[in-house]
Amino acid sequence: MAAIGGSSRSHATQVCTTCKTRKKKCDKVLPSCGYCVGKGLGCGYDESQPRHHEIALSASHTSGFTTIPSDPTVSEVKLYLQVHQLIRATGRFVDDVTAQYFQGLHRYLPVISRTRFHSSLVTLGTTPSAGFSVLLLSICLITSSSKPGWHAGYANNTTSHVDGRTLHRATKSLFAQVQGFCPPSVHLIQAALLLAVYEYTHGRPEEAFVSLAGCARMAYAAGIHRPSPAVHTDTDTNVDLRLQLEEAANTWWGIIIYERVFYCEVSVSDQPLITVFPSGDARLPTEPSVLEQSDVLSPEQVRYIPVSYLSSVDVGGFGRSVQAAWLLDQVLKGREIASLESRSIQLRDLDTALQAFLGEMMQQCSGKRGLHCEAVAITLRAMFTLHWHILSQSQQVVTDKHRSLEDWCTYSRAALDTATKMVLDIAETHETLDRYQCVCLTPSHSYMIRAALKHIYESGEWQDVSWLQSAEKRLRACLD
Numbered sequence: 001m002a003a004i005g006g007s008s009r010s011h012a013t014q015v016c017t018t019c020k021t022r023k024k025k026c027d028k029v030l031p032s033c034g035y036c037v038g039k040g041l042g043c044g045y046d047e048s049q050p051r052h053h054e055i056a057l058s059a060s061h062t063s064g065f066t067t068i069p070s071d072p073t074v075s076e077v078k079l080y081l082q083v084h085q086l087i088r089a090t091g092r093f094v095d096d097v098t099a100q101y102f103q104g105l106h107r108y109l110p111v112i113s114r115t116r117f118h119s120s121l122v123t124l125g126t127t128p129s130a131g132f133s134v135l136l137l138s139i140c141l142i143t144s145s146s147k148p149g150w151h152a153g154y155a156n157n158t159t160s161h162v163d164g165r166t167l168h169r170a171t172k173s174l175f176a177q178v179q180g181f182c183p184p185s186v187h188l189i190q191a192a193l194l195l196a197v198y199e200y201t202h203g204r205p206e207e208a209f210v211s212l213a214g215c216a217r218m219a220y221a222a223g224i225h226r227p228s229p230a231v232h233t234d235t236d237t238n239v240d241l242r243l244q245l246e247e248a249a250n251t252w253w254g255i256i257i258y259e260r261v262f263y264c265e266v267s268v269s270d271q272p273l274i275t276v277f278p279s280g281d282a283r284l285p286t287e288p289s290v291l292e293q294s295d296v297l298s299p300e301q302v303r304y305i306p307v308s309y310l311s312s313v314d315v316g317g318f319g320r321s322v323q324a325a326w327l328l329d330q331v332l333k334g335r336e337i338a339s340l341e342s343r344s345i346q347l348r349d350l351d352t353a354l355q356a357f358l359g360e361m362m363q364q365c366s367g368k369r370g371l372h373c374e375a376v377a378i379t380l381r382a383m384f385t386l387h388w389h390i391l392s393q394s395q396q397v398v399t400d401k402h403r404s405l406e407d408w409c410t411y412s413r414a415a416l417d418t419a420t421k422m423v424l425d426i427a428e429t430h431e432t433l434d435r436y437q438c439v440c441l442t443p444s445h446s447y448m449i450r451a452a453l454k455h456i457y458e459s460g461e462w463q464d465v466s467w468l469q470s471a472e473k474r475l476r477a478c479l480d
Contacts, residue, residue, distance in 0.1 A: 012045045017077050021084070021127070044077070075181070076127050079174065083133045086170060087140045089162045094121070094136070100143040108374040108442050109197065110288035110318050111190055111254045113247040116240075120187075130178045131188035134171070138194040141171045142201075164202075171195060184218040186248050192218060193254055200258070201443050205265035212262060216255050216274040224248040225275075227282075246286045250318070253285045257325040257378070260332065261444055264381055277329045280308030284323070287316035310357050313364060320361060320375035327354055328382040335389050344393075344408060347386055351415065354383050358422075376426070377444035383419045384451040387412035416455045423452040424471050427478040449479050 012028045018036050019026035027034045036043035087094060098121070102114055112135075120132050128136075144164050162170070175191055182188065192215035200208035219225060227249075256275045263273065284305045305312055305319065307326050315323065331350055337343035358379050365371040390412040393405060427449060430441065453475050462468040 014045065016043050016045050017081060017127075018043055021080060076130050076133070079130050079178070080127050080133045083137045083140075083174070086137060086162065086167070090140065090144065090167065092140070097136075097140045097143055101139045105142060105194075105197070105443075106288065108317065108321065109193075109254050110285075111193065111247070111251040113243055114288075114292045116243060116247060129185065129187060130182050131185040131191065134175050134178050135187045135191040135194070137171050137174060138191040138198075141167050142194050142198045168195075168198065179218075184222040186222065186224065186244070186251055189215060189218050189222060189224065189255075190251055193251065193258070196262070197258060197443055200262055200265075201446070203446075205262050205447075206267065209259070209262040209266050209271075212255065212259050213274050216259065219252055219255055220274075222248075224252045246290075250285045253318070253322055257321055258443070260325050260328050261378060261381070261447075263332065264328070264385055265447060277326060278307065280326070281306050283307075284309075284315060284319040287318055289316070310353070311360055317372050317375060320372045321378060323357065324375040324378035324382065327357060328378060328385070331382050331386045331389075334386075340393065340405070344390070344405060347390060348408070351383070351386055354379055354386070358383075374442040374444055377442050377448040380419050380423060380448050381444060381451055384416065384455065387416050387419075413459075420452040420455050420471060423448055424474060427475055431478065446479060449475050453479070 012030055015026035015028060016033050016036060018024075019033060024035050030045075032043035084094065087097060098117070106112065106114075120128050121136075141164075144167060172195060175188075175195065178188060192211065196208045196211040196215055198208075199205075199211055256277060259273055259275050260277075263269075263271070284307055303314065305315060307323060309315070310323055327350065331347070331354075334343060334346040334350055337346055358376065361372045361376055361379070390405075391409055393409075430445075453472065456462050456468050456472045456475075459465070459468055462472065
């Protein structure tokens, strides 16, 4: 820090961390600026922070990325400023980032309470936790493609050095550093979940599956896998506590869903899952409309609907995704049944349940675009997985005892044709969406299309079947 010559008061050479974080005008007076004194806030100066272009440049080389100090008190302030600078280096503002997140992915994966998130973002006089800062950067990462040309430059018309690949490396680097000196928190676990989903949506399911395994271990260590205890909501403190518990429970459900979704795409199928799916009597998660209104989080208003109630009309989009994942989990387990006859019976029953569940959702979301998109995609992916397994059994010798397997294989091919036609209908519906709406598609959308294309290519003489040939062309265009 340096004093300005000729002044009766000492001044810093740059604004204080509080004014910088809040984007307030700072008079740079030492030891505390006028704004902080007037607001009764703690005031501190740190001249070691690099400029925006320096952050961007160092971020473009992961090995040279700025490390976080080991002192937690200092590190939280420096990390929060660093995250803000990285976000600005992408040409965006925090308000843009959070708005795009809550209008996009949050609709399908509502693990973050908007009420608590914004409270952490604007808490007066304090710096957000390290876990929250990493979560904010993860949100920036997963919404990074929501702004066309976002990497071309930013507000001061300089060239940004932070592209999507670099931002991903920087986010993972900061996450690993924070994980090294902070105990697992819900915010840090949410950041890990979003990182894994980002990797999955960008065509790296193997990497996403590994990342989610670490996320699940953190969640177990934090204890969020346990059922939420009953909380009386007669005070503001208890209302906030219940909101925290519901948010943690939704985060755990998100991990459970996407571990199974990612698993469908990994090449080594004998890897064990980290999470255990709760029983069918477990309560479905809280929907976003409830999480965003803390004044309605009473035991009477948070309804208890078991996971196994597939025909309930009171289940929202996230609850339907849980139910779809529950059915997918049973398909994955059903494939492991030793007896071919018992396995076939189990998978037949599951096929009936999947088709009935799809019909229920289609009827419920009639005329409501986007309500159950992810749940439908997961259900269709479960159907492809189930019938591919049945067809793989046709390689075995079909004896008199298993003669019905031949008929079942014929039925499976027809079922896969039907699923492919449903995917084609969904893809054609999305052709009318604009660019922003397209980047808000569900995480499983492209994999649903890939599954349909796989069926087409494995259909033998598909180029001689007009509807398969037409479907292949349309699906390829949609995927591109």
